Amino acid sequence: MSDLNNTIKSLRKEYREIFLKSAEEIKAKVEALRPQGLKGEIFDKYERGSEGFLWQKKVLDLLQNDISKEIYRKLNEILAYRAQFNCTGCATCCNLACSEFSPEELKEKAQNGDNFAQQFLSVFIPYNSKEEAREVYPEYIELLEKNKEYDVYFYHCPKLTEDKRCSDYENRPQICRDFPDNPLSILPDSCGYKKWKEEVEPIALMLHSMVEIIDFYCAKINSVL
Secondary structure (H helix, E strand, O other): OHHHHHHHHHHHHHHHHHHHHHHHHHHHHHHHOOOOOOOOOOOOOOOOOOHHHHHHHHHHHHHHHHHHHHHHHHHHHHHHHHHHOOOOOOOHHHHOEEEOOOHHHHHHHHHOOOHHHHHHHHHOEEOOOHHHHHOOOHHHHHHHHHHOOOOOEEEEOOOEOOOOOEOOHHHOOHHHHHOOOOOOOOOOOOOOOHHHHHHHHHHHHHHHHHHHHHHHHHHHHHHHO
């Protein structure tokens, strides 16, 4: 448990450092577009058509197009690199799938056309209790309880055989084929994608921080335009 907890703490510390660095880099790009002699800040209210207003429009274009496209390109590179690694058949992802949504919420989302919810429910069924899920991955359950960041629901795949093999492998849905599609997921040492996660995690953290910062800038600027 201590190893898993230390990993989470280290990841949070690293993310804070990367976030601050990304914030400074984006701020520098914003300031580079500032018209010479213009007083005021990027989140101030400016008259339509003024230098300040046009500055804000240029910043939005930079964030939403140039930088966002580069983030998307790098994310695709990360996912493409994942293809160089393979599943080792530890079956942890089959035995312990987590979701912030309850079974009832997932059913409602699926009925409303949510593709992920539809796929998830086609594979996973909920555990009868948290204690039942704890038997599969006790360290992870304990970590969630200790941090109390959010409520999660635990599911498992009933198609898994006793020797940890999928009994319907050829017909498995895309969410199974793509897992893990997020290098920031918590993966056990037995997972064949753990090395992929460790290699790309720093860049993934940086990209995640930039997305957060860009969303903040765009929301604030649009609120005063």
